[in-house]
Amino acid sequence: MAEPAPAPTSHFRLFTPTAVPAEPWAGAPWTGVCVLVAEAAAGPLAGELARELALAGARVQALDVVELTGRRTDGTAPVPRQARALTEPTGPRWLVWVSARGGTGQAPLSSSDGARTLAELACLRALVKELAEGWERYGPGGLLLVTAADGRSGGSPAGLDPAGGALAGFARALRDEYPSVATLLVDVGRGPHRSAARRIARMGRPAGGRHALGLSAGGCWTTRLTALPLTDRDQDASTPGLLDALREPGAAILVSGGTTGIVGDALCAAAERLSGPLPGKLVLLERAPHVSQRRRHRPSRPPAARSAPPRLRGMGVTVDHEVIDVCDVRAMRVLGERLGLLGLTVRTVLHGAGSEHPLKLTEKPADAWENTAAARIAGFHNLLDAAGDGLRLAVVYGSGSAGLPGRTDSAAGDAYLATAVARLRAGRRDVTAQCVAWPVRDHPGTDDLPCTQRLESTGPWCLDPDQGARWATAITAQARTLPAHVLLLPVPLTGQAAADCTPVEGGVPWTR
Ligand SMILES: NC(=O)c1ccc[n+]([C@@H]2O[C@H](COP(=O)([O-])OP(=O)(O)OC[C@H]3O[C@@H](n4cnc5c(N)ncnc54)[C@H](OP(=O)(O)O)[C@@H]3O)[C@@H](O)[C@H]2O)c1
Structure with a gap:
C-alpha cells in the first residue's frame, strides 16, 4: 500500500512590492465595444481617453462624477442614477474610471487624503456594483482604472499616492470575485495626457484577469514581489519592539x-x-x-x-x-x-x-x-x-x-x-x-x-x-x-x- 503523502509544513516568507519593467499588453480591438468613461477627478485626461477610444471604434458614453469633480451643471445626474445604464442589456460592459489628479504626491500625508479617497471609493463601488450585475447577466467586460502617480505605480517616492493605492487594491480584490473579467490599473504618470490616452487606446482590451501597468516616458512598468531575507527566527533583542x-x-x-x-x-x-x-x-x-x-x-x-x-x-x-x-x-x-x-x-x-x-x-x-x-x-x-x-x-x-x-x-x-x-x-x-x-x-x-x-x-x-x-x-x-x-x-x-x-x-x- 502506498505511503500517505506527508502533510505539508507551514512555511512563510516575507515579500515587498517591486516595480519592474514590463511590456504593454496586446489586446483585442475596441471596435463596437460600449464603454462608459467616468471622469472621477477634474482634468483633461478623461476627455482625451474618451476621444481616443472613440477613434479606436468604441461606442463611448461619458460620465462626469459630479460628487468628485465638484461640477454642478444642469442635467448632470449623480452617480447612482447614471449607474442604472450599466444593468441594461445594451448598456456598457466596460467602465473606464479616470482618477488622474495633479500634484506631486509629496505633500505631507493628511486626513483630507483619506476623506477624498473614501468619497471616491464610495462612488466607484456604486458604479461597479451595477457594472458587475451587468457582467453577471450579460457576460464579462472590463474595468480600467486610470491614475496618475509616477508612471511606475509608485516606483519612486514621488509616486506615493495612497488614493491610487486604494484603486489598485480594489482592482486586485475585484479580480478575485470576477476572474474572467479584465481588471486593469494604469498609472499614466505626469506625461502629456494626449499621448497617455493614445497609448492606452492602442493597447486594446486585454483578456480576462488582472493587469497593472505604469506608463512612464521611459517605458512600461508593473509590480512584482521581491522576497526579503528576514525569517521569523531573526529575533534581535537589541532593537526596539512594539511595546x-x-x-x-x-x-x-x-x-x-x-x-x-x-x-x-x-x-x-x-x-x-x-x-x-x-x-x-x-x-x-x-x-x-x-x-x-x-x-x-x-x-x-x-x-x-x-x-x-x-x-x-x-x-x-x-x-x-x-x-x-x-x-x-x-x-x-x-x-x-x-x-x-x-x-x-x-x-x-x-x-x-x-x-x-x-x-x-x-x-x-x-x-x-x-x-x-x-x-x-x-x-x-x-x-x-x-x-x-x-x-x-x-x-x-x-x-x-x-x-x-x-x-x-x-x-x-x-x-x-x-x-x-x-x-x-x-x-x-x-x-x-x-x-x-x-x-x-x-x-x-x-x-x-x-x-x-x-x-x-x-x-x-x-x-x-x-x-x-x-x-x-x-x-x-x-x-x-x-x-x-x-x-x-x-x-x-x-x-x-x-x-x-x-x-x-x-x-x-x-x-x-
Ligand atoms: N487572522 C489574523 O490574525 C489575520 C490574518 C490576515 C490579516 N489580518 C488582518 O490584520 C488586522 C487585524 O486582524 P485581527 O485578526 O487581529 O483582528 P480581528 O479579529 O479581525 O478584529 C478586528 C477588530 O477591529 C475592530 N473594529 C472594526 N471596525 C472598528 C471601528 N470602526 N472602530 C474600532 N474597532 C473596529 C473589530 O471590532 P468589533 O469586534 O467591534 O467588530 C475587531 O475587534 C485586520 O486588518 C485583518 O484583516 C489578520
Whole structure:
C-alpha cells in the first residue's frame, strides 16, 4: 500500500512590492465595444481617453462624477442614477474610471487624503456594483482604472499616492470575485495626457484577469514581489519592539483592532520581551460592546488563548480600554486631547481595526462596505491625529490574502494604508512606519462563504498564532531597515498568488 503523502509544513516568507519593467499588453480591438468613461477627478485626461477610444471604434458614453469633480451643471445626474445604464442589456460592459489628479504626491500625508479617497471609493463601488450585475447577466467586460502617480505605480517616492493605492487594491480584490473579467490599473504618470490616452487606446482590451501597468516616458512598468531575507527566527533583542515605549514615563500606546487575532498575539509577544518597570500605558480601542458580542459567536480559538489583556496585565502592562469607533473624528480628537491633559504622549500606534465579514461587492450593503473601508482609512488618520507630534512608531496590520473573494472594501483600505505608511515614512523622518500584510490564519467569519473551498485548500498554509507572534516581533524589530510595506506569504507560492506574485530579482522596492 502506498505511503500517505506527508502533510505539508507551514512555511512563510516575507515579500515587498517591486516595480519592474514590463511590456504593454496586446489586446483585442475596441471596435463596437460600449464603454462608459467616468471622469472621477477634474482634468483633461478623461476627455482625451474618451476621444481616443472613440477613434479606436468604441461606442463611448461619458460620465462626469459630479460628487468628485465638484461640477454642478444642469442635467448632470449623480452617480447612482447614471449607474442604472450599466444593468441594461445594451448598456456598457466596460467602465473606464479616470482618477488622474495633479500634484506631486509629496505633500505631507493628511486626513483630507483619506476623506477624498473614501468619497471616491464610495462612488466607484456604486458604479461597479451595477457594472458587475451587468457582467453577471450579460457576460464579462472590463474595468480600467486610470491614475496618475509616477508612471511606475509608485516606483519612486514621488509616486506615493495612497488614493491610487486604494484603486489598485480594489482592482486586485475585484479580480478575485470576477476572474474572467479584465481588471486593469494604469498609472499614466505626469506625461502629456494626449499621448497617455493614445497609448492606452492602442493597447486594446486585454483578456480576462488582472493587469497593472505604469506608463512612464521611459517605458512600461508593473509590480512584482521581491522576497526579503528576514525569517521569523531573526529575533534581535537589541532593537526596539512594539511595546518598548511603555518603559518611558508618560508614554502611551494606542492600539485598534481587538486582541483576539494577530494584534493580540503581537502585543503579547512584545510584552514578553519587556522587563523592569513599565510606567507607560497601553490603550486598547474597541467598538461598542454589542458589536463585540456578535463577534464572540464566531470564535476561532479557545477562549483562554484569545484573551490578551489578562496576559498583558500579568506581564506588568497597564492596559486601558476605550470604547470608541476609530472612524469617529470627534471622539478620536477628544481622546487625543484627554491623553494630553493626563500628561501622556502617544509614542506608538498599531492599527488593525477593520477586518469584516467578507461579502461579494454585489451582495454587501453600501454602508457596510463603506464602513469597512473607513475603519481602515479614516481610522488610521484619526489615530495619527490623536497621536500628534510625539509619535515615533506607527504599525499597520492588514491582509495579504489573494484569491479570496468578498474583500474589495478592506483590500482597497489595506492598499491605501500600504502607500500611506510609505508616505508617512518619507514625510516624517522621526517616525518608524511599517505596514504588514498577514496571510490567512485561523480567520474568523468565513465559514458560510462561497470561498470556503478556497480557504480549505489553503488550510495547511494558515499561519499559526505562535508563528504569527514570532514574525510580528521579527518584523517590528527590523522595521527601520525593511521596506515600508511587507507581505508575509506562504511558500511555495501557489495558484493565483503565484501568478500575481512572481518573485523577481533586482527590481526596485517602491516603499523603502
Ligand atoms: N487572522 C489574523 O490574525 C489575520 C490574518 C490576515 C490579516 N489580518 C488582518 O490584520 C488586522 C487585524 O486582524 P485581527 O485578526 O487581529 O483582528 P480581528 O479579529 O479581525 O478584529 C478586528 C477588530 O477591529 C475592530 N473594529 C472594526 N471596525 C472598528 C471601528 N470602526 N472602530 C474600532 N474597532 C473596529 C473589530 O471590532 P468589533 O469586534 O467591534 O467588530 C475587531 O475587534 C485586520 O486588518 C485583518 O484583516 C489578520
